[in-house]
Amino acid sequence: MSGLHHVTAIAGNAQRNFDFYTRTLGLRFVKRTVNFDDPGTYHFYYGDEAGNPGTILTFFPWEHAAAGRGGVGQTHQTSFRVPLSAIGYWTQRFTEHGVAYEPLEKRFGETVLAFSDPDGMSLALIGIPGAENEPAWTAGGIPAEYAIRGFHGVTLLLDSAERTGAILTDVFGFKETGRDGSVIRYTAQGQNNGKEPGSIVDIYEAKGFLAGRQGRGSVHHIAFRAADDAEQAEMARKLVTTHRLRPTEQKDRNYFRSIYFREPGGVLFEIATDIPGFAVDEPVESLGHALKLPSFLESHRAQIEKVLPALGELVS
Ligand code: ZN
Numbered sequence: 001m002s003g004l005h006h007v008t009a010i011a012g013n014a015q016r017n018f019d020f021y022t023r024t025l026g027l028r029f030v031k032r033t034v035n036f037d038d039p040g041t042y043h044f045y046y047g048d049e050a051g052n053p054g055t056i057l058t059f060f061p062w063e064h065a066a067a068g069r070g071g072v073g074q075t076h077q078t079s080f081r082v083p084l085s086a087i088g089y090w091t092q093r094f095t096e097h098g099v100a101y102e103p104l105e106k107r108f109g110e111t112v113l114a115f116s117d118p119d120g121m122s123l124a125l126i127g128i129p130g131a132e133n134e135p136a137w138t139a140g141g142i143p144a145e146y147a148i149r150g151f152h153g154v155t156l157l158l159d160s161a162e163r164t165g166a167i168l169t170d171v172f173g174f175k176e177t178g179r180d181g182s183v184i185r186y187t188a189q190g191q192n193n194g195k196e197p198g199s200i201v202d203i204y205e206a207k208g209f210l211a212g213r214q215g216r217g218s219v220h221h222i223a224f225r226a227a228d229d230a231e232q233a234e235m236a237r238k239l240v241t242t243h244r245l246r247p248t249e250q251k252d253r254n255y256f257r258s259i260y261f262r263e264p265g266g267v268l269f270e271i272a273t274d275i276p277g278f279a280v281d282e283p284v285e286s287l288g289h290a291l292k293l294p295s296f297l298e299s300h301r302a303q304i305e306k307v308l309p310a311l312g313e314l315v316s
Contacts, residue, residue, distance in 0.1 A: 011216065015312060028288065030051035030056070034304060043059070048137050071213070074214070087125065164267075186200070247271070
């Protein structure tokens with residue numbers, strides 16, 4: 001199994017982030033928890049019905065975070081899959097909801113509708129023929145035939161694609177599948193070769209560009225899938241022996257187990273296990289409704305609830 005597991009980004013105001021992703025984009029709020037390393041702040045997870053790998057976008061909402069600046073060494077854009085026939089619907093919806101979007105463009109022959117979230121995060125919808133036949137979570141009044149079907153992928157803006165591309169192909173099971181101008185496409189090789197959510201990593205080679213600065217509206221890190229601990233350990237072994245990179249020790253994130261490393265182009269990469277998933281501490285039917293804490297923070301629940309900003313009703 002290969003592909004993206006999740007993408008984690010930095011937001012400003014928590015309520016504004018929550019409203020945009022659940023109401024405007026209609027994603028499911030699959031987990032309401034805190035940043036385990038900074039439990040006075042939220043960690044929000046959005047995805048499909050069950051929060052399957054390849055559909056999960058997560059945020060650290062930091063009210064006073066300074067705005068980020070795009071540039072080399074960063075994730076340049078995060079894109080979602082929608083049915084090709086839904087692009088017109090989304091253009092109209094963005095106009096009605098005051099969402100900033102760009103004129104339609106073509107990339108690798110696909111229709112791309114680029115837009116930004118309220119913190120300036122760079123996003124896109126990619127029109128996929130036939131995606132209307134895939135299951136979809138719907139909220140915010142969005143008809144099922146137009147709803148988002150997980151990630152298409154990410155675009156990394158790097159000085160050079162070579163060493164990062166070697167990690168994608170050698171460690172994460174991607175294959176170079178095309179070039180369009182300065183962009184090199186890598187596609188996850190799995191059961192469906194590129195037709196599963198989160199199968200695409202594009203590297204936009206931009207020599208001599210300014211380095212980016214992480215902040216509000218920036219991607220913090222991207223996570224790749226490992227089926228289980230054994231597959232993750234094998235990936236770590238390859239990183240050490242073949243690529244001279246040393247990932248961190250494993251951290252238990254409750255819903256998956258993770259290791260991290262900085263890839264040669266400057267982007268923070270994570271390898272997250274598919275198991276145990278988001279239903280480990282609440283049933284799929286009620287994901288996202290209650291504040292969930294890892295067991296080591298449960299005894300501090302009252303204090304944590306006092307400092308977290310209140311959130312409005314969950315619509316779903
Ligand atoms: Zn992560």
